[in-house]
Amino acid sequence: MSHAASDLVPFRPRFPWLTGDLQTIANRFLPRVSDLGAAASERLRLPLDDGSGDTLLAMLDRPRVDQGGPALVLIHGLTGCETSTYMLNTTRHFLALGHPVLRLNLRGAGPSRPLCGDIYYAGRSQDVRAALRLLPADLTARGLVAVGFSLGGNVLLKYLGEEGAAAPLRAAVAVCAPIDLSATCQHMLRPRNWFYHRYIIAMMKREALGPGARLTAAERAAVRSARNVWEYDDRFIAPRHGFAGAEDYYDKSKAVRYMPVIRTPTLLIAAADDPWIPVSIYRRFAWAASKALEPLLAAGGGHVGFHAAGSPTPWHDQAIERFIGGSMP
Known part of the structure; x- marks a missing residue:
């Protein structure tokens, strides 16, 4: 248990989401947030300066009652975007607490897809670096807290390690991040995960081939022919982004390489029954x-689920709230 979240009630699943698998799929079945409670929402365009011509899109939501605290920057996971259930839930929770919240779409994700020829991947920390530099001054002046979910958590942790003490964040949180990419891929490819895997690889292919994607004929063929996540990464992501293959990509991009040198106060939340x-x-x-890192490993919660008994607010959002309050002056 993280000391910053020591007053948090231990996670207990809410009926009927009693197993890790049910916690994971609950995000697909629970009612989607329809009213975030924002006073105003603004579409931000973040043009990248790497010569690609790609532009990231983000949604900035401002609270009805601004408490003057730090702004949150949320980074989604694999095949996610600004409208993913967990992104909306966290946004609503922190808007109600008086924080501005920015929901960042990674390169080629969600509404950023038509504006990007390229695609994000688990090690593309340079895009987070660029996005943070492009945020409005009134947002950065109050301090920033970044929250990365799943793959977005790995990207965030890699970025924090690369930046060290220079990271422009007051705190950070990673929720269910695949901090060892090779081990995670092997775990996902287990026969018991065939249903998840079939869904994920289909979504990855649709995303990679979506409007705006600038791919060669060979790359399109590689995406279409991939039978699983490892083949997708080995045949498409790795060669496109300068890696020798999937395992080279996994090894150079995994967060555990960078976590020992993180200097920003960072909470890492994970569930023992995460099927992914x-x-x-x-x-x-x-x-x-690693003095800056605090693990919060729950017995249950699935993959970015944490639908807890006794509260409609996901348990990980409660943990983030307490960590932010306890980790910053």
Whole structure:
């Protein structure tokens, strides 16, 4: 248990979402947030300066009652975007607490897809770096807290390690991040996960081939022929972005490489029953040697689920709230 979240009630699943699998799929079945409670929402365009001509889109939501606290920057996971259920839930929760919230779409994700020829991947930390530099001054002046979900959590942790003490964030949180990409891929490819995998690979292909994508004929063929996530990464993501293959991509992009040198106060939330992310990759990390990092490993919660008994607010959002309050002056 993180000391910053020590007053948090331990996670207990809400009926009927009693297993890790049910917690995971609940995001698809629970009612989608229709009213965020924002006083105003603004579409931001963040043109990247890497010569690609790509532009990221983000949605900035401002609270009805601004408490003057730091702004949150949310980074979605694989095949997610600004309208993913977990993004909306976290936005609503922190708007109600008086924080501005920015929902960032990674390169080629969601509404950014038509404006990007390229696509995000688990190690593309340079896009987070560029996006933070392009945020409005009135937002950055009050301080920033970044929250990354799943793959977005790995991207965020890699960025924090690269920046070290220079990271322009007051705090950060990673929720169910695949901090060891090779181990996560092997875990996902287990026969018991065939249903998840079939869904995810179909969504990845649709995203990669969507409007705006600038791909060669060979790359389109590689995407279409991939039978699983490893083949997709080995045949498309790795060669397109300068890696020798999937395992080289996984090794150079995994967050555990960068976590020991993170200096920003960072909370890492994971669930022991996550069907996608093996909790063993968290249990074997040397937490005591990384003073800025705090693990919060729950017995349940699934993959970015954490639908807890006794509250409509996801448990991980409650943990983030307490961590922010306890980790910053």
